[in-house]
Amino acid sequence: MPFITTSDGAEIYYTDQGAGQPVILSHGWPLNSDAWQLELKMLADAGFRAIAHDRRGHGRSSQPWQGNDMDTYARDLAELVEALDLHDLILIGHSTGGGEVVRYAARHGGGRVSKIVTAGAVPPIMVKSERNPDGTPIEAFDGIRAGVLADRSQFYQDLSSAFFGANRDGAQVSQGARDDFWRQGMLVGLKAAHDCVKAFSETDFTEDLMALDVPIFIAHGDDDQIVPISDAAQKSIALVKHGTLKVYPGAPHGIAGAYQEELGRDILEFISA
Template sequence: MSYIKAGQDANGEDIKLHYTDQGQGQTVVLIHGWPQSHEAWTYQLGELPKHGLRVVAYTRRGFGNSSKPFEGYDYDTLADDLKAVLDTLDLQNVTLVGFSMGGGEVARYMSRHGGARVAKVAFISAVTPYLLKTDDNPDGVPQSVFDDIQANIAKDRFDFLQSFGKDFYGVGALSKPVSQAVLDWSFGMASLGSHQATVQCATAFATTDFRSDLAAISVPALVIHGEDDKTVPIKNSGERMSQHLKHATYVVYDGAPHGLFITDKDKLNRDLVAFATGSSVEASK
């Protein structure tokens, strides 16, 4: 396994991020969502390098085979971890792709580190611009929704993860967009995360306001969101991103759930390849 050092924890132990680096050419960096690992990008890792792209994907601290410190799950720290990846591998003119929680890392990195080394950004099913309902964000998600998530994690994290996975991929009584094998695979990834990381990252993506971070982004941007996303509803995220990234290309995947990197993998792969290589991506009307 390959690892990148991203600072030290409170006990002076090195924090190591598990990563993979495949292909050659223009670099795409993939940032996974909560509560999985970079292995979630399996179909993108298997396809994008075929199109003259170098693809780097890493696992966020606290998850998968990365180090699991007790602290450091705020977005400033997570953006610094992303910087460690870009700096250590000396990546240039990167296309940053953030899925769900990973969209927050993209936004915070661009403001906190001035967009260094980055040529383009993509937000896929992202938690940006701001999920929590507040007085100045009346269209957000009520705090009670996030309180229920935390309560269910505290009660039985593994049962929560299994139920969460079904909503993640849009599985219902009459809807089976993914197999049981995919649900099992996703549960296995999520269960490797530490309890503390799962809890603290849920707090981070629920309560962090990225509106000012998005204002710092001037590079080409792509926003993709599933129309039937029950995890990060499109009205709270995708539809609002155009208010903050007016120059972004906005694409809605009809009927797609949150986990569209699996359910709509072929379409997502085509759009990511086109965006990274400079071809046009057809915006939704």
């Protein structure tokens, strides 16, 4: 399996499929690059070089005690890009991965990045504070950490319901998709899973969004129960210079089913233009 070794010794797994203009896909918490299997094939079939990595602590990557924070995630991504010598790069990030690619592009990607796509992404900042009064209260994130520590297996099974909107009338997400969410979650190291909650909820990406100078397509479901659209995409679009926002009616946080099909078509249209 292909790995790079980062400057602090972490081993980062990645998959590399197809040939053409490179596209890197960054996954959400608590998943890994397997979450992008359909998109990897779609992109490679369309003539792109599709690459997805497992964030440190997740999936097949190593589980270092330190570095489970957004600055280090972005640095790891920068070192992967440099190791593969990627240019004219397209970035795609879901949820936590949306924050990772935005921070990478703003702080490391100058001259390398051509376009960005985010879906259900965490920027600009999730947690409620005096500066962000309509954010999600810190108690919600404390509850996630407590659930991970108490019984992570059951917690991931339960979380898959809201993640995919299975708790909504008429939901069509399969049990298999929910089981795969659990499977991927169980591959995350406990320390990484715990620390990443702070990374995705308390990191402020405001300045990163404002610094972006390339086109960005911001996708978000209006029934996202994990990253509410009103405190994420609808704020992010006001901060970027070259942004397009598309709202997917009734779509949940997890990318599956009809939402996945429509988003896939929109991604191809955006990156091929």
